[in-house]
Amino acid sequence: MRTLRLLSSAPPTALFGMTVIALYALVVILAPWIAPHGQTEIVGLEFEPWGGDYVLGTDNLGRDMLSRMIYGIRNSVTIALLTTLLSFALGSVLGLLAATLGGWIDQVLSRLVDVLMAIPAILFALLLLTITGTGIAQMIAIIAVLEATRVFRLTRATAMNVSVMDFVEAARLRGEGTGWIIRREILPNITSPLIAEFGLRFCFVFLAISALSFLGLGIQPPTADLGAMVRDNAALITFGDMVPLLPAAAIALLTIAVNFVVDWMLHRASGLKS
Amino acid sequence: MADTLLSIRDLRLEGRAERGWVPILKGVDLDLKRGEVLGLIGESGAGKSTLGLAAMGYVRDGTRFAGGSVTFDGRDLLKLSPRERRRLRGNRIAYVAQSAAASFNPAHRLIDQYSEGPVIHGVMSKAQAEADARELYAKMRLPDPDRIGFRYPHQVSGGQLQRAMTAMAMASRPDLIVFDEPTTALDVTTQIEVLGAIRDIVAEFDTAAIYITHDLAVVAQMADRIKVIRHGEEVEEAPTREMLAAPREDYTRSLWAVREFRADPAPAPAPDEKPVLSVSHVTASYRTGPAVLQDVTFDIHPGRTLAVVGESGSGKSTAARVITGLLPPDGGEIRLGGEVLPPRLADRSREQLRRVQMIYQMADTALNPRQTLREIVGRPARFYRGLRGRDLDRDIRQLLEDVELDPDEFIDRYPGELSGGQKQRVGILRALAARPDVIICDEVTSALDQIVADGILRLLKRLQVEHGLSYMFITHDIATVRAIADHVVVMQNGHVVEQGPKAEMFAPPHAAYTDLLLSSVPEMDPDWLTRRRGEMRA
Secondary structure (H helix, E strand, O other), rough: HHHHHHHHHHOOHHHHHHHHHHHHHHHHHHHHHHOOOOOEEEEEOOOOOOOOOOOOOOOOOOOEHHHHHHHHHHHHHHHHHHHHHHHHHHHHHHHHHHHHEEEOOOEEHHHHHHHOOOOOOHHHHHHHHHHOOOHHHHHHHHHHHHHHHHHHHHHHHHHHHOOOOHHHHHHHOEEEHHHEEEEEEHHHHHHHHHHHHHHHHHHHHHHHHHHHHHHOOOOOOOOOOHHHHHHHHHHHHOOOOOOHHHHHHHHHHHHHHHHHHHHHHHHHHHHHOO | OOOOOEEEEEEEEEEEEOEEEEEEEEEEEEEEEOOOOEEEEEEOOOOHHHHHHHOOOOOOEEEEEEEEEEEEEEEHHHHHOOHHHHHHOOOOOEEEOOOOOHHHHOOOHHHHHHHHHHHHHOOOOHHHHHHHHHHHHHHHHOOOOOOOOHHHHHHHOOOHHHHHHHHHHHHOOOOOEEOOOOOOOOOHHHHHHHHHHHHHOOOOOOOEEEEOOOOOHHHHHHHHEEEEEEOOOEEEEEEHHHHHHOOHHHHHHHHHHHHEEEEEOOOOOOOOOOOEEEEEEEEEEEEOOOOOEEEEEEEEEOEEEEEEEEOOOOOHHHHHHHHOOOOOEEEEEEEEEEEEEEOOOOHHHHHHHHHHHOOOOHEEEEEOOOOHHHHHHHHHHHHHHHOHHHHHHHEEEEHHHOOOOOOHHOOOOOHHHHOOHHHHHHHHHHHHOOOOOOOEEOOOOOOOOOHHHHHHHHHHHHHHHHHHOOOEEEEEOOHHHHHHHOEEEEEEEEEEEEEEEEEHOOOOOOOOHHHHHHHHOOOOOOOHHHHHHHHHOO
């Protein structure tokens, strides 16, 4: 009932965003059932046109483009989600510790984050991937750490605002441990900015992974992936074919949808009426 | 009437709530002659600030006019265009807010902010405005009036800032000034200077004023007439002396009566009775800077109330931080029931922590907005006393009943669903749930209205008797000290200036500072300010 009322108060952009996110979620979950062919299966000739047996034609190796798209969304979104979760686990826990404990722990963590943030993230990621070698696990770990710095900053700043409140002091005076203060006193008061940040971070992670895959450093062939698919079919653009734009559009659409929803949530959390 | 400056008729105003619009002002009339000062009093939420702003034709966000008229000098402000209204404001009508510190722009010098209004309205050139500012600063008796304007807001004290704000409001010689609680945030010794300065300057320029406050004694000094507001409606209105002498309505009488609460003082402790908490020769300082506490010594006896009084910055809150272990002292020791307390919070045992609890000034920030009363009150009971399940539930309900909050109605509410007074009760409960020996009350009533504050003081006194509690009552309000203290400690600049039983402290002879503090507390007598200033000059 409350959810319904909440939804009815959402602006059209947010409704659009939520619909798109829901569709992507369905695609991710149901990919094996809705894709007409396997993601690595070669079903026809190279670069077959749209229509006929293959709704979106085939790619540079003769694989069904529609199936590749569906699996590409599944793979890219899942990996981005995993990476975001990891970066949150890292960034928010350390941020909360820094804000609650203060002192040298805060100093060490904050300076470390400053150093990491001083280097452009994508360059840093490229550098590290060159050192560690390419692979999904390495990419997830590297992007998670780099994005965690942003999460750390936000968590620390919002938690600082709460940790100076009298109710936190009251908990300290009561003799509560750090764990309780973080979980019960601070965390419930910073969840809404953190949830919004999760949406934004997801977008950045999604874009970063796609970019790395496009450069050939992320998800490795033959696994379908939106970034790599843009590159694989890039040659077509010179013939005026818009196929390479499809995976790019799939990336853009999800990013925009998430942003719409996050905007609405931030707006609600800030308490502004108009 | 020819000399009527402002005339409000049947003014109705609504505010946005969860469901639709609810009335805030329900048809208020108000008349103000040129040069007249009207005092507007009532509890918070009564609508007095809203009425004050409406007198300028202004509504806050989330509120709207629903009817009536506001006629200023023959023109209905509600019918003017926003542009015309803006031209009147700051020019012929001015406003002085409660917190001057929050109303000044910290990035600009006082005098630049002073001249902004007159220059924009085209009344004066910048140079004229600055010369004028110096003159008004002098009239407001600001120190060094020729140069004080060239300082930034953070470089002058709160009382000076409030006077600079009043001078600024006077810049374009308005016909009407609305003062919204201009001295509420100030210490009594500062308040008296600001009140005097405001009264003189309003009289000198023959400015009409609406003076909003919840402090009756203050309004008695300032206003020619008093209007009492409650729930958005007028209770009564009469000339000041008439109303003070013979209030007609029960509600007004109850406002008058609250200051008269006196708890029966507990008998003086026997000479051999051990104090429950003793602070001896404590010196403390923050990481940088000079000592904020110097050789502070006092005892709290079982079942008694020790009041610690002083202005802001006197070290009274620091004393509480040292006792609770938040600030380890540089020297001296604190004993609880005879045993020495470890200086650092982290080194104290749970049992030691349980015995000293704290109640905060701002119940809004002292209660976690994301926890229900069950969690807030239940946690100490569980943490210190190991209560679980049904025992815990019974204990929470018993506690809520103790402070007259119906458990069935309140137990699962969040702090946001409570009134200010109810929140403070919950703050008391959280301390009480630990079954402490000593409760430190840090300005617990100063954010509350007098009637609500009175209720809290009575509650604290009752709980003290029922549970044998000792209080350390930190306050700058002498009326609170009179009401509840057994023993008084007066602090100034980190030193204990004087201490003793209440009866002795309120009877002369006093230390010079105690005398200043006591004599600065406004009295209900409308001639008090005049008399007091005469004495100060002499």
